Amino acid sequence: MSNDLYRFTATEALKRFEDGSLKVSEYATSLLDHIDRHQPTVQAFEYIDRSQVLQQARALDDVPKDKRGPLHGVAIAVKDVIYTKGMPTQHNSPIYKDDQPEVDAASVMMLRAAGALILGKTRTTEFAATVKGPATTNPHDSSRTPGGSSSGSGAAVADFQAPVALGTQTGGSTIRPGSFNGVYAMKPTWASISREGQKVYSLILDTLGLYARSIDDLKLLAEVFGLKDDQPPRALTDGVKGMKFALLRTMVWDQAGLGTRNAMERGAELLKSHGAEVKEIGFPADFDRLPDWHSCILKSDGRTAFRPEYMVAKNKLDRSLVEHVEEAHGYTRKTYLEAFDGVSALRPKWDAIAQEYDAVIVPSVPDEAPGGIESTGSAVFNSMWTALHVPVINIPGFQGEHGMPIGLSLVAPRYHDQALLEVAKVVGEIWESEGGWKSKL
Amino acid sequence: MSNDLYRFTATEALKRFEDGSLKVSEYATSLLDHIDRHQPTVQAFEYIDRSQVLQQARALDDVPKDKRGPLHGVAIAVKDVIYTKGMPTQHNSPIYKDDQPEVDAASVMMLRAAGALILGKTRTTEFAATVKGPATTNPHDSSRTPGGSSSGSGAAVADFQAPVALGTQTGGSTIRPGSFNGVYAMKPTWASISREGQKVYSLILDTLGLYARSIDDLKLLAEVFGLKDDQPPRALTDGVKGMKFALLRTMVWDQAGLGTRNAMERGAELLKSHGAEVKEIGFPADFDRLPDWHSCILKSDGRTAFRPEYMVAKNKLDRSLVEHVEEAHGYTRKTYLEAFDGVSALRPKWDAIAQEYDAVIVPSVPDEAPGGIESTGSAVFNSMWTALHVPVINIPGFQGEHGMPIGLSLVAPRYHDQALLEVAKVVGEIWESEGGWKSKL
Numbered sequence: 018m019s020n021d022l023y024r025f026t027a028t029e030a031l032k033r034f035e036d037g038s039l040k041v042s043e044y045a046t047s048l049l050d051h052i053d054r055h056q057p058t059v060q061a062f063e064y065i066d067r068s069q070v071l072q073q074a075r076a077l078d079d080v081p082k083d084k085r086g087p088l089h090g091v092a093i094a095v096k097d098v099i100y101t102k103g104m105p106t107q108h109n110s111p112i113y114k115d116d117q118p119e120v121d122a123a124s125v126m127m128l129r130a131a132g133a134l135i136l137g138k139t140r141t142t143e144f145a146a147t148v149k150g151p152a153t154t155n156p157h158d159s160s161r162t163p164g165g166s167s168s169g170s171g172a173a174v175a176d177f178q179a180p181v182a183l184g185t186q187t188g189g190s191t192i193r194p195g196s197f198n199g200v201y202a203m204k205p206t207w208a209s210i211s212r213e214g215q216k217v218y219s220l221i222l223d224t225l226g227l228y229a230r231s232i233d234d235l236k237l238l239a240e241v242f243g244l245k246d247d248q249p250p251r252a253l254t255d256g257v258k259g260m261k262f263a264l265l266r267t268m269v270w271d272q273a274g275l276g277t278r279n280a281m282e283r284g285a286e287l288l289k290s291h292g293a294e295v296k297e298i299g300f301p302a303d304f305d306r307l308p309d310w311h312s313c314i315l316k317s318d319g320r321t322a323f324r325p326e327y328m329v330a331k332n333k334l335d336r337s338l339v340e341h342v343e344e345a346h347g348y349t350r351k352t353y354l355e356a357f358d359g360v361s362a363l364r365p366k367w368d369a370i371a372q373e374y375d376a377v378i379v380p381s382v383p384d385e386a387p388g389g390i391e392s393t394g395s396a397v398f399n400s401m402w403t404a405l406h407v408p409v410i411n412i413p414g415f416q417g418e419h420g421m422p423i424g425l426s427l428v429a430p431r432y433h434d435q436a437l438l439e440v441a442k443v444v445g446e447i448w449e450s451e452g453g454w455k456s457k458l
Numbered sequence: 459m460s461n462d463l464y465r466f467t468a469t470e471a472l473k474r475f476e477d478g479s480l481k482v483s484e485y486a487t488s489l490l491d492h493i494d495r496h497q498p499t500v501q502a503f504e505y506i507d508r509s510q511v512l513q514q515a516r517a518l519d520d521v522p523k524d525k526r527g528p529l530h531g532v533a534i535a536v537k538d539v540i541y542t543k544g545m546p547t548q549h550n551s552p553i554y555k556d557d558q559p560e561v562d563a564a565s566v567m568m569l570r571a572a573g574a575l576i577l578g579k580t581r582t583t584e585f586a587a588t589v590k591g592p593a594t595t596n597p598h599d600s601s602r603t604p605g606g607s608s609s610g611s612g613a614a615v616a617d618f619q620a621p622v623a624l625g626t627q628t629g630g631s632t633i634r635p636g637s638f639n640g641v642y643a644m645k646p647t648w649a650s651i652s653r654e655g656q657k658v659y660s661l662i663l664d665t666l667g668l669y670a671r672s673i674d675d676l677k678l679l680a681e682v683f684g685l686k687d688d689q690p691p692r693a694l695t696d697g698v699k700g701m702k703f704a705l706l707r708t709m710v711w712d713q714a715g716l717g718t719r720n721a722m723e724r725g726a727e728l729l730k731s732h733g734a735e736v737k738e739i740g741f742p743a744d745f746d747r748l749p750d751w752h753s754c755i756l757k758s759d760g761r762t763a764f765r766p767e768y769m770v771a772k773n774k775l776d777r778s779l780v781e782h783v784e785e786a787h788g789y790t791r792k793t794y795l796e797a798f799d800g801v802s803a804l805r806p807k808w809d810a811i812a813q814e815y816d817a818v819i820v821p822s823v824p825d826e827a828p829g830g831i832e833s834t835g836s837a838v839f840n841s842m843w844t845a846l847h848v849p850v851i852n853i854p855g856f857q858g859e860h861g862m863p864i865g866l867s868l869v870a871p872r873y874h875d876q877a878l879l880e881v882a883k884v885v886g887e888i889w890e891s892e893g894g895w896k897s898k899l
Contacts, residue, residue: 119560208762350686
């Protein structure tokens, strides 16, 4: 039994810390042993130091009960583009090899203040800005990618190496690994959690992302990070019964493979069979340029973001990022502003559409995780939501032709993060139990 | 003569480093001696270490001529909300007393790569987010404020303690000290220079700011930071002759004092007398809510920005920032989004208005620097431009009732930074020589 401590969700572990039946150091030891066994294959961590973790754990055990924070002892893995005191932050870039800025990102500062145990740093694609996979493999099938750019965070949570983890998303870097690894992943409303201390790719797109194996755990993190809707979310005591969902295939539906096509169909059917209404909707025509606009903003902002590294060591920068800086994309400032202002004008329009429903169901990915770890896959179904700044939660439950997990995303209007978490909880209960996919880990 | 080396602009010093008539270490020594004499009164620096500066200077002198960067030996002072390796970054906050994140902000990384000499850290209001002045005094009259929040950077450049300096602006933190200290100050287009490693107050408002005593020096910095318009700026060989300016008093003109009223009148007259056309314009009615929207965005974003510090040490946070976090302002997310989307919709409208002119002339401040250093003054004439993301340059040349400097700002459409610098150069030549104010420093 004690060998299985690492399998607890954050909520389950917290309960045991609270009732005194589990010490943080015991729990940490179980996690560390499990990580040691799996790291050679999964390679989720870029940096983890056993003695440093145990030292934190013992210090937490010494905190008197009345001084403990809401995340007391909760272990969390941090994507390696987010600053952490006492640990290197290397961005999977040779320019930052062994670099250790002695500063905590805002997110990490809040986590520590809440009593969390910072486990270590998880692997990322270079600066969370390329699709070239790091060494991380998909824990469900090591011949496949775990997705990216938050490769290590998605894999670590799926593989029980951490109950929760931080990722980031500029295109699809949080939601895609969520789907590929079969875990819950949340991209909150843009700028609703401080992104201070998280590597910049595009200011208007970059968003902190959260991973967990349960919605309750995401809610724990959301609470600590201060996510708060205007209206307190209503308690959903009757499942999805009477709820109104929209199903939106999006303008890039032609890129959906069989796995995602089946998942969308099955996901809608299940909700209907539990008493929900599911209405198919389409984007208004003025949303058509959204994917192009995202791409223009991303690449143009990449010029500004990577200019410092370009000036210091152009030869150590991935070719795609050099091209951003050198404006190989050819976008003018005028085109950039059209994209920037165009997306800005769509945001309130989307909110107005989405607020007619409890949530909008959309694809998370084109299909299950592709073979090979060279490429982390496509963000085509995610980038529009990143640009629109809306909260998105990937819910696992479905599977592809090769038995790999596939998730679907729920989307809401901006600053409806708490409400979306409640909806995701009841939807997740259905999809996870009846969607057809079960983790074998 | 050698005592006066510290008086060189960056461009003047560069020329002498290039022709071999001046060593960086000689220049640095002159600056350091001057700073030593004035620091007790002006208190521009929060941190400066003589031996560290001289070590940098000697290392730069050792760089072979063909390996020198475009800012070789140019001394620059950095506002203490911007990370610098080897120096503390304290944000004028007791929470960060003696804190030294070992990381360079993107701006500092580019400056070092270009061969600049990082002098030290300049005083700021707490997190560049309050109007409570630090110990810095106005070098033209020590009983008056240098403005804020970039208090030390504005004062240092005016007082010849540094030829150029970095500031930041979220409301009026770059332009206001520019006007109060009688120097050139530039707020470039939002996000046109990476803000990585610069304390976050509001993502959508925060902008890196630049100080200098000449437009040529601002151009040097702009070049290194990669500011680039779609069209290369045309060379202005005939002064302002034939140019078209707009004069815009703005919706807060009732807050302009005598000094600014006179400056606006005199500034327009001088340009006309040199052959320019100056047309008075007003904002369209839909710009009326801009000041309120800025305030709503600022305070709401402050909740997110300072939540980490609030969780760690609420009692060490300025009351106004505690109020941001506790939402004493009472803004809902709905109101916030109205402000956010409202400002977004105005940006292209402003660009369309401004592109009819070579530049739009607007007030920089309500009046000359007020007495006392407790308050750094009002950002009422700046915050609208920060929200609109447009480039703004303060040009000195006028004076108030007490002989203190007053500047006026030139504004352009977004991503017309290079063009605005060219216009500011010819306008500055006129206003500086005929506006009525001359620095006695």
